[in-house]
Amino acid sequence: MNKPIRTISIFCLLLFLALMVNATYLQYYKASSLDKDPRNRRVIVAAYSRERGAILVGRNPVAESVPSKDQYKFQRTYPAPLEYAPITGFFSYYSQTGIEQTENAVLSGDDPGLFVTKLVDLLSNNPTKGGSVQLTINAKAQDAAYQGLKALGPGVQGSVVALEPRTGKILAMVSLPTYDPNRLASHDLASVQAAYDRLNADPSEPLLNRAIQTTLPPGSTFKLVTAAAAIQSGNYTAADQVPGGPTYQLPLTSGPSGQISNEGRDCGTNRIPFTQAMGNSCNTSFAALANEVGAEALAKQAEAFGFNSHYLDDLRPQAVSQFPTQMDAAQTGQAGIGQYDVRSTPLQMAMVAAGIANAGTVMQPYVVDEVQSPNYDVINKVEPKELSQAVSATTASELTKLMVYTVDHGTADPAAIPGISVAGKTGTAQSGITSVPPYAWFVSFAPAEDPKVAVAVMIQKANIPRDEIAGGVYGGPIAKAVMEAVIQ
């Protein structure tokens, strides 16, 4: 019977070999694809339990992990939750948003740049720690923007974005209404789910970062782009006369419905100075200018400032600001004053101001300044990148003159800072829906001769009587406060 026993031995050997080969396949070759499976909760729990890196503004964290006594070992906390939530996003058991999402690899310690520290941790049997992310945010500017917008009262929906024109650094980014990411980072998972469901169902959309995820008609602030196209065409300087008059009949239309008026502001007759047209925000002048440069040139100018494109890598998702490309003459006239289908994010309008401030060069906006190791050694410092040359330096300086006039003698005077030359433009955009109040806009930069900061303020909805809504009155002081915070 020994021969079959030997055969059986070989058979058993094969069985055990198959088991070992299969175990190796599963635990070695297939391990990484199993770990990457989004349904693998072990990996999620491990990431959740790790000492995650901090998100820093200046020297202070706006998101950090502190030891906790429960099974997850570390609790993510947000020291200034409401003010910074649109930037940091939240880190919950189920998902992440904002910087927590885009910089997840660094914060969790899985980034290839952190390989060496991870290896040292592994060899010394320490748990992997995440790296830190330094933001470009200027804490004082952020405070000023947040407090200013909040002061408009409860129920305000709006956003403030401030940029450093020379680099594209985002100095402030505020969006209201906001939410408390601490509640979503809680280890009480049932309450996290409930809080998330509540926020998600809230009609005022607190989870939305209005600075980059809401596009609205920019109204009169868009006149800067129209003016840029007009000056860039070579036909105008700030000292020239532009078309004026109390009404403007849009081409291809007849009767009052196709007529643009100036809502009572003085825009002369026939020809008026460019400064007056900008200072009094003359709809008639800019509708006429838009048709003079034409739909194509206007679209090209808008796109040179960043319309119709993605440019923000640090936060997701970014809503693309839109400028229509197929327009007839009537639509072009409306688009020239920021109506019709023109839609812009607050960040986009801040970039228009920043581009003019930076001698016509639009810089790519960014919010992550540095990536640091767990020991705060700088691993990667972000270099400013040029996005486009929107207008020539001459055009930019002519536009600056118009904007300074608008602050000194025109509608944008609430943003004036004594002793500093400020350039600005207001906007009040019709929502196009009778029940929805108009949107108030304000863009500015200062000091005009050596710009340190460009700001865009957008107020989508506030407890203000409908007829009082104006970009200058409400947006101006906020922009002023932010500019002062940066300059002083």
Added chain:
Amino acid sequence: MAQSGTLMGFVHRRRRGAELFLLVIALAVGIGGYAAVGIGVQGKVPADIVGYGGGLAALVIAAHVVVRLVAPYADPVLLPVVAALNGLGLAVIHRLDLAYQAEGGKHDYAQQQLIWMTLGVVLFVATLLLLRDHRVLQRFTYTSGLVAIGLLLLPMMPGIGTTINGARIWIHVGPFSFQPGEVAKVLLVVAFAGYLVLHRDALALAGRRVVFVDLPRGRDLGPILGMWLVSLGILVFQKDLGSSLLFFGLFLVMLYVATERPGWLLVGGVLFAGGAALGYELFGHVRTRFDIWLNPWQYYGKNGDLSFQPVEAMFGMGWGGLIGRGFGNGSPERVPYAESDFIIGAIGEELGLTAVIAVILLYGLIVERALRSALISRDGFGKLMATGLAGVFALQVFVVIGGVTRLIPLTGLTTPFLSYGGSSLVANWVIIALLLRISDQARRPVPDLSGDDDTSPDLEHTQVVKLS
């Protein structure tokens, strides 16, 4: 080779010292594992490490002393391997207890398992003490066959049989629950060995040759068809895929070894394929298991979440990787029944591929030592029994580990010595006792006193001093 050695006058050494040395290493695995669980999960060596380690050591040393006394020539590797597996199993079950307790449940599987291990060692010792010669068992061929069938039918009896997780393989008497199939396994090996050693010639010699393969006669197909029907019966009435496969495979292996005719393997293979196809066509639970095996992702998180258990085990083993997460750093408790059928998943997650391979090799060693005993055994009954026990072990390990690691469709079986479960642990300790007895007989020097086996009363009286 070993046999020819015996023929040429080779005498096996007792090697009890080697066994003791290996047992110390095995105890280091068990007690070290227990300490590592304490350090990994609670951050300190468990307070009862001395008591626990002492208890484990006492059990293992007691088993060793009994082997030394009543089976001095027994294989020296089997007991240490089993002690290591049992100790590792206890540590992992203790780890899972702590995880379940952290979730708020109150579990003391490890304590119960220790009690079952004690009972297992007691039965191990009793088997070695009472059964001085395995050939005695040949007398109980038909008795053990009948008892095995009876045990297999027990769960079907209303009142004591219960259905757990769809399989009706448990009986409950008072506070005790038991899987009679585990005991039936041992009895069936005895019955098959006894039957086949008597009828092997008839089964082997008659038949006709078809294309190089000797096919058996139609009238000799009776026993294999009978066993096939029993296996199908287990599949149909008890919905126990694993046991069904195990019993039929066991019978097939033993039939092949007894008759030395590969033709039986062919017949058995055809019957197995037929049975499997029939099961797939007729029974929903077989089809579901097979579909889950082919497409586990379609049943994960949807379609009833039927593949949650195997997929979580795969995630866990992948997460463990080469060296594992370490005790306390994984989440083996995510896999339902991690302490029983899926314990290899828990080992793979926290101790890594290294430990999984080590465990598979330990099982391989048990099978190898058992088959070696079969080779050198001097009687047909011993050969068949050792082969049968080795086969049952190899098949069970293959079916359960292969099922958990998705090599083959999942069929519920316990992982010998590792899994939590009294019936399985006790039955496996008895299997080891039987293997030690067979190997002791096989390795024992051929008695130089002629007539040692003679039953003449006169000689028995004159034999005053018996040399061990």
